[in-house]
Amino acid sequence: MNLSFSEEDLKFQSEVRSFIKENYPSEIKEKMDNGVPVSKDDIVTWQKILSKKGWFAINWPEEHGGSGWSVTQKFIFQNELAEANTPNIVPFGVSMCGPVIYTFGTEEQKERFLPDIRDNNVWWCQGYSEPGSGSDLASLKTKAEKKGDKYIVNGTKTWTTMAQHADWIFCLVRTDSSGIKQQGISFLLIDMKSPGVEVKPIITIDGSHEVNMVYLDNVEVPAENLIGEEGAGWSIAKFLLAHERTGIGGIPHLKREIRRLRQITEELPLNEGFLKDDQLFMDKLNKVEIDLLSAEFTELRTLASISAGGHPGPESSILKIGGTDLQQSLSDLYVEALGYYAHPFMSEEDLKSNEKRIGPDFAANVMPHYLNYRKVSIYGGSNEVQRNVIAKAVLGL
Amino acid sequence: MDFLISDEQKQLQDLIHQFIQKDYPFDVREKLVKTEEGFSKDFWKTFSQFGLLAMPFSEEDGGFNGGPVDIMIILEAFGTGLIVEPYIPNIVLSGNLVSKLGSKDQKDAILPNLLNGDMQLAFAFSEPQSRFNLNDVTTAAEKDGDGYKLNGYKCVVMNGPAADKLIVSARTAGSQLDENGISLFIVDRETKGLSLRDYSNVDGSKASELTLEDVVLTKDALLGKQDKAFSTIEEVVNLATLAISAEAIGIMQKMNELTLEYTKTREQFGQALSQFQALQHRMVDTFMVHEQTKSLLLMAAAKMNDKSEDAVKSISALKYQVGNAAKLIGEEAIQLHGGMGVTEEMSIGHYFKRLTTIRTIFGNADYHLKKYSSL
Numbered sequence: 027m028n029l030s031f032s033e034e035d036l037k038f039q040s041e042v043r044s045f046i047k048e049n050y051p052s053e054i055k056e057k058m059d060n061g062v063p064v065s066k067d068d069i070v071t072w073q074k075i076l077s078k079k080g081w082f083a084i085n086w087p088e089e090h091g092g093s094g095w096s097v098t099q100k101f102i103f104q105n106e107l108a109e110a111n112t113p114n115i116v117p118f119g120v121s122m123c124g125p126v127i128y129t130f131g132t133e134e135q136k137e138r139f140l141p142d143i144r145d146n147n148v149w150w151c152q153g154y155s156e157p158g159s160g161s162d163l164a165s166l167k168t169k170a171e172k173k174g175d176k177y178i179v180n181g182t183k184t185w186t187t188m189a190q191h192a193d194w195i196f197c198l199v200r201t202d203s204s205g206i207k208q209q210g211i212s213f214l215l216i217d218m219k220s221p222g223v224e225v226k227p228i229i230t231i232d233g234s235h236e237v238n239m240v241y242l243d244n245v246e247v248p249a250e251n252l253i254g255e256e257g258a259g260w261s262i263a264k265f266l267l268a269h270e271r272t273g274i275g276g277i278p279h280l281k282r283e284i285r286r287l288r289q290i291t292e293e294l295p296l297n298e299g300f301l302k303d304d305q306l307f308m309d310k311l312n313k314v315e316i317d318l319l320s321a322e323f324t325e326l327r328t329l330a331s332i333s334a335g336g337h338p339g340p341e342s343s344i345l346k347i348g349g350t351d352l353q354q355s356l357s358d359l360y361v362e363a364l365g366y367y368a369h370p371f372m373s374e375e376d377l378k379s380n381e382k383r384i385g386p387d388f389a390a391n392v393m394p395h396y397l398n399y400r401k402v403s404i405y406g407g408s409n410e411v412q413r414n415v416i417a418k419a420v421l422g423l
Numbered sequence: 424m425d426f427l428i429s430d431e432q433k434q435l436q437d438l439i440h441q442f443i444q445k446d447y448p449f450d451v452r453e454k455l456v457k458t459e460e461g462f463s464k465d466f467w468k469t470f471s472q473f474g475l476l477a478m479p480f481s482e483e484d485g486g487f488n489g490g491p492v493d494i495m496i497i498l499e500a501f502g503t504g505l506i507v508e509p510y511i512p513n514i515v516l517s518g519n520l521v522s523k524l525g526s527k528d529q530k531d532a533i534l535p536n537l538l539n540g541d542m543q544l545a546f547a548f549s550e551p552q553s554r555f556n557l558n559d560v561t562t563a564a565e566k567d568g569d570g571y572k573l574n575g576y577k578c579v580v581m582n583g584p585a586a587d588k589l590i591v592s593a594r595t596a597g598s599q600l601d602e603n604g605i606s607l608f609i610v611d612r613e614t615k616g617l618s619l620r621d622y623s624n625v626d627g628s629k630a631s632e633l634t635l636e637d638v639v640l641t642k643d644a645l646l647g648k649q650d651k652a653f654s655t656i657e658e659v660v661n662l663a664t665l666a667i668s669a670e671a672i673g674i675m676q677k678m679n680e681l682t683l684e685y686t687k688t689r690e691q692f693g694q695a696l697s698q699f700q701a702l703q704h705r706m707v708d709t710f711m712v713h714e715q716t717k718s719l720l721l722m723a724a725a726k727m728n729d730k731s732e733d734a735v736k737s738i739s740a741l742k743y744q745v746g747n748a749a750k751l752i753g754e755e756a757i758q759l760h761g762g763m764g765v766t767e768e769m770s771i772g773h774y775f776k777r778l779t780t781i782r783t784i785f786g787n788a789d790y791h792l793k794k795y796s797s798l
Binding site for chain 2: 159161228230231233237297298304306362365366367368371385393394396398403404409
């Protein structure tokens with residue numbers, strides 16, 4: 027056991043650091059640093075920069091454009107991206123659909139879809155949840171009926187993140203209703219431009235438009251877009267959820283956020299001193315930091331076991347629960363740090379405008395984040411479902 | 424000893440609940456908060472007709488001599504309907520300051536208009552660095568001939584956008600944290616040198632940032648005695664803390680009810696969510712927390728009513744508990760609603776937002792824990 031970086035690792039770190047410094051577009055950095063929402067173009071621009079360098083699909087097998095990095099290198103890379111406050115990588119293509127295709131797809135499907143994901147030519151979204159199927163995902167009803175060499179798809183998907191930007195959607199659909207509900211689910215790729223696909227926004231309590239309803243009305247999908255066998259959708263979904271859970275914790279980002287909050291406590295006036303003089307507040311900040319260390323080293327253990335040849339299994343549920351608890355506690359601490367200045371509401375237009383903001387500069391996103399982050403213990407399999415997974419699959423209950 | 428409210432108080436409570444049921448459904452409230460004004464002047468008039476606006480004032484001021492228990496009843500009922508009309512800034516804070524400190528002329532100019540619903544007031548007491556410390560005042564009022572000249576900045580002034588007049592705390596003597604040397608001034612919205620930047624808060628209420636640049640006032644603008652406003656400020660803010668705690672407890676009750684209802688109708692894995700024991704226990708916890716916080720509310724209201732020695736300490740106990748309970752109940756209600764809980768479409772998220780801002784208003788849990796310890 028050795029938890030320190032080798033000389034080679036340190037060299038790698040400085041290579042990553044200088045690459046980001048030289049290539050991270052200043053106009054995107056400025057938006058990120060000032061809490062101005064980034065556009066689809068900003069995200070694609072940044073992801074393409076990483077693609078071009080070969081640093082985008084880092085977890086993929088090398089034959090498909092993966093990095094071949096060690097677990098330590100991947101860890102360093104993620105940390106550097108977060109340190110530099112780059113936009114979060116949108117996971118739907120590269121971390122979700124991609125792994126499914128290179129694991130379960132045919133050679134033809136790999137050739138057809140993987141390069142565009144790796145090079146950021148296509149934006150993917152995820153069609154899992156339905157109005158009646160949240161935690162109980164396997165009860166999903168969206169129906170795909172085979173007619174000749176096509177599937178005819180009918181149903182409604184919900185909570186579809188960034189569907190408004192997406193070119194393609196990967197969906198769980200029901201191809202058979204006769205057996206137990208987990209059987210009869212299939213994994214289907216659908217072009218969002220197909221007739222019968224309609225996207226409607228869902229506005230969330232922070233005032234943002236991130237998630238959507240996706241209506242599928244007699245959508246014709248070529249049968250060659252089926253991944254794996256008919257009825258294999260549930261095992262693919264389980265494989266994918268495990269992938270999603272490991273990525274969802276966002277630990278490098280949290281490390282940066284906690285350091286920034288510590289900085290803020292030294293600058294934010296409180297009576298005749300600064301917020302850092304408030305010992306109760308600082309205690310809470312330190313408690314969150316300790317929880318973060320636990321989560322970070324749990325994640326490292328999982329990554330190490332993956333690099334030793336294992337797949338992320340049910341234990342990745344621990345990361346999801348721990349990471350999302352942390353995201354929520356930290357977002358709440360930011361709210362507390364601001365006092366009354368957490369209350370003013372700023373619309374996206376307000377944030378983009380040059381008018382001086384109300385309260386400290388960092389204030390504008392604080393309450394929206396707190397409100398928005400209520401979702402993290404709900405999505406990707408609610409934390410209640412994650413506990414069921416641990417109880418059943420890990421503790422054998 | 425009993426915890427019963429009087430028949431009159433019960434009638435008042437019923438009146439507000441009926442109003443909410445008939446005239447103030449969630450969609451009406453949602454339309455109101457999206458308007459420029461952010462609340463309904465007509466409903467404000469209705470509240471005047473109900474006698475709510477006159478409640479805490481003495482009979483000679485045109486009021487009904489209501490006490491802390493009456494304020495508690497009004498605000499707890501308001502909380503269940505998420506009423507956005509600015510009762511606390513107008514009546515509990517500003518109106519009370521005028522009633523307690525005003526000269527005859529000041530009262531005559533303000534109270535009748537306030538009580539009949541024609542005038543809006545706001546109390547500007549917080550500054551960016553002051554957080555919850557009412558004695559932390561840097562906005563300065565210097566003598567200027569016979570009157571005063573004010574310079575400084577006030578932040579997140581509740582009901583600022585609607586206010587015809589503002590009551591501003593300013594320092595006339597002493598240093599930043601001295602209790603002595605704080606004075607109050609009544610300032611017309613249109614006064615030269617006063618500028619307001621108006622905005623909406625996440626909970627649907629409205630507020631303003633206030634900049635005072637050489638605001639010249641006559642001596643008639645002084646409310647109460649020069650340098651001696653602190654104890655009255657503290658007194659009305661204590662009452663307002665009780666009021667907003669009552670509002671929070673009304674909101675908690677409603678959120679618990681909505682959650683219980685939702686889990687009974689939402690089915691997953693072939694049964695209602697309410698059938699899952701893991702969720703039942705959590706709803707039992709939020710139910711208990713609401714009841715226990717309500718007990719502290721009743722205790723604090725009674726102690727304030729009796730002007731008991733430990734009334735102030737009991738207010739801090741209450742607001743500390745409200746801060747913790749609001750976090751638990753608010754967050755659990757959203758979690759148990761799942762994705763629906765975070766949509767603008769459902770009322771639960773709006774209750775959550777108001778409950779979340781109340782955690783901060785007049786002092787968060789940490790502040791009141793420290794205050795409780797110091798008393």
